[in-house]
Amino acid sequence: MNNITGPPVTGDDFFGREKEIEFIWDRINKGNNFIFPSPRRVGKTSFALKLLDEAGNNGWQTVHLNLEEVSTEQDFIEHFIIKLTNLSWWEKRKEQGSAFIEAFKSIKPKFSVAGVKVEVEWQSNKKNIYTQLTDLIDHDEPTLIFFDELTVLLTSIVNSGDDGKKNVTDFLHWLRGLRITAGSKIKWIYCSSVGIENFTHRHGISDTLNDAHEYALKSFKPEESIKMLKLLSDTKGLKLESGITKAIVNKLEYCLPFFLQIIFDKICLLNAIDNLPLNIEIVNIAYNDLIEESHFNTWVERINEQYDDNKDQAFCVLNHTCQAKKGVKRKNLVNVLSASASSPEKAEETVSLLLYMLRNDGYLMEEGGLYRFRSPLLRDFWFNRFVK
Ligand SMILES: Nc1ncnc2c1ncn2[C@@H]1O[C@H](COP(=O)(O)OP(=O)(O)O)[C@@H](O)[C@H]1O
Ligand SMILES: [Mg+2]
Structure with missing residues (x-):
């Protein structure tokens, strides 16, 4: 298990959370949709990707779209459609899908050139575009769709102009429509580092998301945390005595995997560069260094x-x-x-x-x-x- 301090972790670098995965996967399998609303670096993306793996292993189709890379509805549709074309059920819809893409492209490229006129063109075609997109989606195949950082896109839609509020409401209603389609085998996961509940509440549109269950990821228990530290040190070939791993866990108290990763990383650095011996004192030094830095x-x-x-x-x-x-x-x-x-x-x-x-x-x-x-x-x- 590698010491990774920032990007989502996958495969052998993902540690623990077995019970959470099992519990949430079971509920998804039984037809529930989820929102994971937690601050950055709590481990949402890694967790959601693990659920996509689980879905894949159970024969589901999966989609992962990071909405931080998307800033307008048009961008969203473009990215989303590309993801859909990778799904096996797209074959069935190929003809209809290609026609949709052509129609969409015919409005889209003009965006960069002609401001207002194109905006009008988009607004008058928008409803039709969403209706066509809805018709394209196949609800008969088990599919797990994961939108990461949903609130980032919602915020940029709200801020996009006078119709921002209406646009974001329509967008959320469209998503809700897909979720509540009778007999749909598509299930949804949304992650949000930005408080999604605060967002919908502030705009008076809580009803657009209240069918999805919220789940806040837990921190690791002491024994799990110690196990994770042991795995990290095995990979590094570092000898961390049990007194040190215990001291780390006692010091952190609230052991998010990210906190374990950064303190471990700091201890490695202090040991390798500053030649500090691996004893309990190094834990205090690492901790004091961390609170001075920008991690939080x-x-x-x-x-x-x-x-x-x-x-x-x-x-x-x-x-x-x-x-x-x-x-x-x-x-x-x-x-x-x-x-x-x-x-x-x-x-x-x-x-x-x-x-x-x-x-x-x-x-x-x-x-x-x-x-x-x-x-x-x-x-x-x-x-x-x-x-x-
Ligand atoms: N299950 C895990 N096992 C090991 N490290 C993890 C795990 N989940 C999160 N991390 C740590 O947290 C960091 C951020 O994880 P990420 O999934 O991107 O969080 P988020 O999406 O909430 O911002 C990772 O780089 C890693 O250091
Ligand atoms: Mg993330």
Whole structure:
């Protein structure tokens, strides 16, 4: 198992999550669709790809489309159709499909040349294009379709102009129509690093996605984490005594595979370049180096980009909470926000909303009436960046 710190992992580099794969795959097999909404680097893409493997092994067709590479509906259709042409059932639809592609191409190439006129042409043809595309899709063959980073495309559709909101609503209704087609053997997985629930809620279109189940990926238990560290060190030919692997797990507490990968990587570097011996002290040094680095910027960006009007208060809550290892009471947070809120009721309301969102998004957890950071690593990074 290779030490990979960033891109999705596949094959032997994918570790664990057996029960989660089995559970979700069983539910997909029984007709459910899923959304995996978690911050970046929690392991969504790797997990979804593993499910596609599982589907493939069970004779399903699979499609993987990364919507981060797509910024308009036209782009989406173009990319999607290319994926569909690779499926075995495309043969059956070949003639109809080729006609569709020709018709679509006849509007598409003009886009780069003629702004407004072409936009009008697209708008007047759009409904027809989606209807034809719907007719092309074969619901009789078991097929698992995975759209990665769905909210990225939804956000760029919303921001595309005056009709943005209507366009994104129509698009989500179109997707929903495909999902709820009677007897359909197509199942869907959507991943989103950007809060999809916040997005649909903010635009008043939660009903367009509420038929898909949400599943938030779990962190690894201590014994799993130790096993993963052992496999990583075997590949590297590094001798990590069990005292060290235990110390890593104790230090991280909340063991996302990505956190295990980056601390392992850091330990290798400290050992190879700085000649630090492999003892418990190297774990502390690696940890302290990590909280100074940029691995957690994405957690800051998520607040900046997704918390809208509550952004400042979210920072306020997190800045306050990161100073208390054992956690803070809700009442304290209300007091902290009262200074900037228009009324005590408003502060109460904002704290409720933020605690809900911050727990959903994996920042905070609650235990015995105290709220604290789920991950000490993230807490210490936060303290370093915003409080110290
Ligand atoms: N099952 C896993 N086994 C080992 N490492 C993993 C696993 N899942 C995620 N990772 C680690 O997390 C990183 C990001 O994974 P990825 O699937 O791209 O996350 P996301 O899609 O949530 O951003 C990988 O480069 C790897 O370091
Ligand atoms: Mg991903």
